[in-house]
Amino acid sequence: MISQFFVMSQRGDNIVFRDYRGDVQKGSAEIFFRKVKFWKEDGQEEAPPVFNADGVNYFHVKVVGLLFVATTRVNLSPSLVLELLQRIARVIKDYLGVLNEDSLRKNFVLVYELLDEVIDFGYVQSTSTEVLKSYVFNEPIVIDATRLQPLGPASIFMQGTKRMPGTAVTKSVVANEPGGRKREEIFVDIIEKISVTFSSSGYILTSEIDGTIQMKSYLTGNPEIRIALNEDLGIGKGGRSIYDYRSSSGSGAVVLDDCNFHESVRLDSFDTDRTLSLIPPDGEFPVMNYRMTQEFKPPFRINTLIEEAGPLKAEVIIKVSAEFSSSITANTIVVEMPLPKYTTRVSFGLEPGAAGQRTDFKEATKRLEWGLKKIVGGSEHTLRAKLTFSQETHGNITKESGPVNMTFTIPMYNASKLQVKYLQIAKKSSTYNPYRWVRYVTQANSYVARI
Numbered sequence: 001m002i003s004q005f006f007v008m009s010q011r012g013d014n015i016v017f018r019d020y021r022g023d024v025q026k027g028s029a030e031i032f033f034r035k036v037k038f039w040k041e042d043g044q045e046e047a048p049p050v051f052n053a054d055g056v057n058y059f060h061v062k063v064v065g066l067l068f069v070a071t072t073r074v075n076l077s078p079s080l081v082l083e084l085l086q087r088i089a090r091v092i093k094d095y096l097g098v099l100n101e102d103s104l105r106k107n108f109v110l111v112y113e114l115l116d117e118v119i120d121f122g123y124v125q126s127t128s129t130e131v132l133k134s135y136v137f138n139e140p141i142v143i144d145a146t147r148l149q150p151l152g153p154a155s156i157f158m159q160g161t162k163r164m165p166g167t168a169v170t171k172s173v174v175a176n177e178p179g180g181r182k183r184e185e186i187f188v189d190i191i192e193k194i195s196v197t198f199s200s201s202g203y204i205l206t207s208e209i210d211g212t213i214q215m216k217s218y219l220t221g222n223p224e225i226r227i228a229l230n231e232d233l234g235i236g237k238g239g240r241s242i243y244d245y246r247s248s249s250g251s252g253a254v255v256l257d258d259c260n261f262h263e264s265v266r267l268d269s270f271d272t273d274r275t276l277s278l279i280p281p282d283g284e285f286p287v288m289n290y291r292m293t294q295e296f297k298p299p300f301r302i303n304t305l306i307e308e309a310g311p312l313k314a315e316v317i318i319k320v321s322a323e324f325s326s327s328i329t330a331n332t333i334v335v336e337m338p339l340p341k342y343t344t345r346v347s348f349g350l351e352p353g354a355a356g357q358r359t360d361f362k363e364a365t366k367r368l369e370w371g372l373k374k375i376v377g378g379s380e381h382t383l384r385a386k387l388t389f390s391q392e393t394h395g396n397i398t399k400e401s402g403p404v405n406m407t408f409t410i411p412m413y414n415a416s417k418l419q420v421k422y423l424q425i426a427k428k429s430s431t432y433n434p435y436r437w438v439r440y441v442t443q444a445n446s447y448v449a450r451i
Contacts, residue, residue: 001122094283129283184434402451
C-alpha cells in the first residue's frame, strides 16, 4: 500500500503532494530531496530509484525533469511501485497533454482528482485513462505547447521530420480543439533501445534490442484498428512463435526472441498474416513489447586509441563512424570515457570546421565528455585529447581507462527492421479518413566500446 505520493521539481519544489494513510511524517518530501541531492555513498552520482531512510521506503522515477515519488512503511515490490509511478505520469500526461511544472500547477484540481481515483487509501484502483474518464470530470487547462522547450519523447518526433505536426504528442485526450472539434488522428511509435558491447578490436560481443510499439489514439468512437507487421516476422527460437502461432519451420528476416501484447490486442490472424487487431483505449499505451538478440548492424562504430606521449602525458583519439543512410540524422550524442585517476588536465582538439560540438573534463569523476548536436549518416567525427598526469605511469594506462560509453537518439530509424506495413482503421462512413502517423526512433540503452 502507498502511504504518500508527491511530484517534485529538480530544484526541490513540491508541486503535488497527497497523503493517503497518515503513517509517514509530513516532512518526508524534504527528507527525500536531501537524500537524493547529497547522495554520495559508494561514489554514486545519483540516488538509486529505491532506498530506505528511517524506516520509510522511498521509490522515485524521473520523467521529463520531474521526480515522481511514492513512500510506504510496508515491504512492497519495487518493480510494482516504479511501474505505478510511470503509469501515473502517463495518465497525467494523457489528460494534460503537456507534462511539466507549469501544466501541473495550472491543473492542480484535475491532478488531485486523478490521484484520488488512481489510489484510494493507499490501494491502487486503476491506471487506465479509458476507465478514469468515467469518474474524472474536470476539464484540463491546455498549455500552449509551441512555447515549450521540448524535453521527452515529444522532442524526438518534433526533430524527426517536418511532415509531422509539432503539437501531436502534446494534446490532451479529453480536451477538444479550438472551436469544439476534435482532430481525428492516431500515432503509432516504434521505439527501440539498443544495447551493444564492442571488444577492443571492434568485434560485437553482445547485442540486444528492447522495443515497444506505442500507440496514442485521438479517434472518436474508438473504431477497430488493424496493424500489419513484417510478413516474414519470426518469434522464438528458430523463428517459431512462442505462442505456437507459426507452424512453418525456418526463421524470418526479423526474429524476435519474445514479445507480449496489450490486453486489448486480438491475435486471431497473427499466425497467418502477422496482423494485430484492437480497439484502442484512450490515452497512450504499449501495443506490443519485444526483445531481440538476433545480429543487427549497429548504427555507430567507435574506435579508441590511447598511448603515452611522454613521462607525464598521454594522447587519446576517439573516432565515431555513423553507419546508416545519409538521409538520417542522429541527435543529442554524448560520448564519455573514464580516464586514469591521476589525470589532472585535459586539452581537446576537434577536427577543422567542427560545429555544434562541446568537450569537457569532469575533474571530480575523472571523465572525458564529448557532446555532438547531430551526426549525419555516413559521416565520421574525431576527437583528440591530450592528458596530463600528476605522477608517472607505472602500469598500463589502457587498463586504467575506459570503456567508452555513448548515448544518442536517431529519429526515423530502427535497428531491428521491424516495420508497420499498414495501419487500417474501420470506416464509419465513406468520408471518414483520419490522419495516421507511424514513427520510428532508436535510442542507446547501453552502447559500450572497450579499449
